[in-house]
Amino acid sequence: xxxxxxxxxxxxxxxxxxxxxxxxxxxxxxxxxxxxxxxxxxxxxxxxxxxxxxxxxxxxxxxxxxxxxxxxxxxxxxxxxxxxxxxxxxxxxxxxxxxxxxxxxxxxxxxxxxxxxxxxxxxxxxxxxxxxxxxxxxxxxxxxxxxxxxxxxxxxxxxxxxxxxxxxxxxxxxxxxxxxxxxxxxxxxxxxxxxxxxxxxxxxxxxxxxxxxxxxxxxxxxxxxxxxxxxxxxxxxxxxxxxxxxxxxxxxxxxxxxxxxxxxxxxxxxxxxxxxxxxxxxxxxxxxxxxxxxxxxxxxxxxxxxxxxxxxxxxxxxxxxxxxxxxxxxxxxxxxxxxxxxxxxxxxxxxxxxxxxxxxxx
Numbered sequence: 001x002x003x004x005x006x007x008x009x010x011x012x013x014x015x016x017x018x019x020x021x022x023x024x025x026x027x028x029x030x031x032x033x034x035x036x037x038x039x040x041x042x043x044x045x046x047x048x049x050x051x052x053x054x055x056x057x058x059x060x061x062x063x064x065x066x067x068x069x070x071x072x073x074x075x076x077x078x079x080x081x082x083x084x085x086x087x088x089x090x091x092x093x094x095x096x097x098x099x100x101x102x103x104x105x106x107x108x109x110x111x112x113x114x115x116x117x118x119x120x121x122x123x124x125x126x127x128x129x130x131x132x133x134x135x136x137x138x139x140x141x142x143x144x145x146x147x148x149x150x151x152x153x154x155x156x157x158x159x160x161x162x163x164x165x166x167x168x169x170x171x172x173x174x175x176x177x178x179x180x181x182x183x184x185x186x187x188x189x190x191x192x193x194x195x196x197x198x199x200x201x202x203x204x205x206x207x208x209x210x211x212x213x214x215x216x217x218x219x220x221x222x223x224x225x226x227x228x229x230x231x232x233x234x235x236x237x238x239x240x241x242x243x244x245x246x247x248x249x250x251x252x253x254x255x256x257x258x259x260x261x262x263x264x265x266x267x268x269x270x271x272x273x274x275x276x277x278x279x280x281x282x283x284x285x286x287x288x289x290x291x292x293x294x295x296x297x298x299x300x301x302x303x304x305x306x307x308x309x310x311x312x313x314x315x316x317x318x319x320x321x322x323x324x325x326x327x328x329x330x331x332x333x334x335x336x337x338x339x340x341x342x343x344x345x346x347x348x349x350x351x352x353x354x355x356x357x358x359x360x361x362x
Contacts, residue, residue: 004038005070005310010062010092012075013047014284015294020075022354023299027307029358030326036318037310042069048079048090048284058092063099067275071306072096074279075299079286086146093279094143097135102270102277103164104171105133105249106305109236109256114335116261116344119236128184129239130175131256133249134168135270137161140246160200160245162207169211171271172243176218185240188219192228192244192252204245229255257281264295264343265334267302269309278306292349295341297330300357304330329360 009024011017024041031039044062051057066072074096078089096102111117111127119127141159148154172189179185191208193201205222212220223231225248231238232255244252257266263282270277280298288294304326311320333339339356340346348356 002034002036002038003314003316004040005314006068007039007041007306008062008066008069008072009041009043010046010066010072010074010077011043012077012284013049013079013090014076014286014289016047016075016077016284018289018292018294018350019280019296019299020073022296022350023073023303026300026326026354026358026361027303030307030322030361034318034322037316041073046092047077048082051090052079052082057090058095063096066096066100066277069275071310072275072277073303073306074277076280076282076284078284081286084144086144088143091143093277094140096277097270100272100275100277101136102272102275103134103136103168104269104271105135105246105253106175106269106271107131107133107249107253107256107281108267108305109259110331111260112331112335114337115265115331116334117259118261119233119259125237127236127259129236130179130241131249131253132168132172132175132241132243133253134164134244134246135249136246137164138246138248140250158198158200158245160204165204165207166211167273168243169208172241173211173215173218176241177215179240180218186219187217188221188240189215190228190239190242191220191222192225192242192248193222194225194248195222196224201245208243225252228252232256232259253281261334262295262343264298264341265301266298267305269302269305271309276306276309278302278309292351293342294350295343296350296354297334297341300354301327301330325361326357329357332360333357 011020044065046058137159142157176189180187195201195205257263266281304323307323333356339348339353
């Protein structure tokens, strides 16, 4: 029996629509051959360009569509030239995370043989770990409140709650267990914090240790965020699942993208109890918008994560397998240098890069 899944689509700003369309086309082609599922896409407005024209960055109707969708595909959003009155950039993706309580930001870091990377490997060790970033609290908690006093001092509030942290750590250990069972990880979960300085992070670590005690079959440890940044460069192969606060995760996920060869290869997901958003980690790159040269791979890899999550959530093994198949098609194209865009040292256009993936799937 075929089940149809509704996907809310946010096309985004800058290069956002250019990388979203080929991704949707690939997903539609994959679903056409399925015996067990179908996909329908519902495009809704949001973003900086929408704010500039209509005075709102995330319309209530768009958020309502996202709430009723089975999954959400979100492309790059924001434009440096369009800002809120407080000087910050338009970022409806953060609003969506908070509104839908998407506490687990999943950032895979994976380097396959043949993939360009700034790392020089010792013994050809593979890199395959996942950074989980809490996505609703932390230092991002006070976003939009603007506490600047007499043009003399500015304040932001770091927030860590037990309720959200417990869910975050359950997610992290569950993922580590699944990766270990699939042969992709060692079953190790690392809590990344700054507990030696901040009481909030000591609290964060305490809750982590409580959850770790419930998983004697897995390994748990701690690392300060500054040391973690060093080790991600020196020995990234030692990590399996890392879990951290919002701002630390925001920074370390870009470092992970750099290890992979750039943000153009960095997908992500923000997952909660009932909803999930899938989007590339990179920005909207307005300087190349409209030229047809943007790299669509991070967007396509995010779509692969969506298929995998939907398949796992709904018990659809074909869907999960199609997610893996889509990811492996992108990885093979990167390794073979087939259809890669100029940010990866190639000459392919956005359309040519997407066509290379379609050809491999066919």
